[in-house]
Amino acid sequence: MEENLVDDLQAAQKVERAADAGFLWDFWYPAARSAEIRGRGLVKATLLEVPLVLGRTDGGAAFALRDACPHRGIPLSYGRSDGKNVECSYHGWKFDGCSGQCVEIPSLTSQDKLKVERIFAGHYPCVENDGYIWVYMNQGGRRFSDVDSGVPQPGENRRSQKAAATTERVGNVLSGAPKLATFSERYKSTHLACDLPSHVDQGIIGLMDPAHGPFVHQSWFWRSKKSIHEKAKQFEPIPFGFRMSTHSPSTNSAPYQLLKKMTGAPVTTTIDFILPNMRTEEIRSGKLWFSSLTTVTPVRRDLSRIDFVAAWNVPMPVTIFRAFAKTFLRQDQETMIRQAEGLQHNPRLMLIDDADRPAKWYFALKANLLEARRTGAAMVHPMDGPVTLRWRS
């Protein structure tokens, strides 16, 4: 009897994991560029396989609703916004954009007792940073979006759903959305995006991979395969991630040499990876600086998007920088398109030391976070302290 229960539980967890597709919930993800959400227009987006409709109130506040009417499920994006509420195209129910709360059901008569204000469309917290609409993909919004609708769903067991929602949210904190670090008042900035036909995990370990540079990013302006040499870099644990400790970057890259010549000061760089999906890089030399934030966002289990935003006060025109950055991104994208071709057949893969150690940390961080959320205990960091990794690149 007891064993059956355990089996059932394990089977349920397996189904859960399959449904989950290895996404990390309860984090902020960039859904769209701010500039795409204009006036009273409604824009579709997908994050973690959740269809969203994004819009803006007349006051300028961005909002994100689950793109499904809680009445019959038609996408709300077929409806229209009046600058405050979104009206469904099917029966005209109206929902407050910012809270998802139903404010009007046109078919009700004065005799009806239905409590309209207890019906909610799934809604997600939304903020704007660095020209992105960041949406907080809370676990609650994923499966329990209509728990409070007041309208029982067929076969719904409301009590157990609520209990599950409560336990799963232990230890989840809604903290601020990521923001690019800048170090002076005046600076230039730009952003780029590209789609990857892969699971977010592959995108992230590609992002943190130190050994592909000489093979994927061969360019006359950067480096050649011949410049490969042994490197030793120190890494240290940081909350939810790891840092390549502040150091002077590779001397085999021309742009760094140029920067050093310009300021006469040493060039230093710090690279962080932080869950769920973010890499930041800071390059400083005297008063000059360059800063970037890259995220790999799960759209579906087989589709991710890299968003890259950078700012700098080094004398470098935006057009030149974009040309270089686009080349890099395209090289990564082409490689990952080819990789996806191989991954279709589920080959066995390996992670080797030391070059793949950052990838191992990523998987361990992710597993430990999920475990901490499951048990309610503090998250265990996979690194004990600073460690030096050696590889050739």
Ligand code: FES
């Ligand atoms: S389906 Fe949206 S109002 Fe009926």
Ligand SMILES: [Fe+2]
């Ligand atoms: Fe790369």
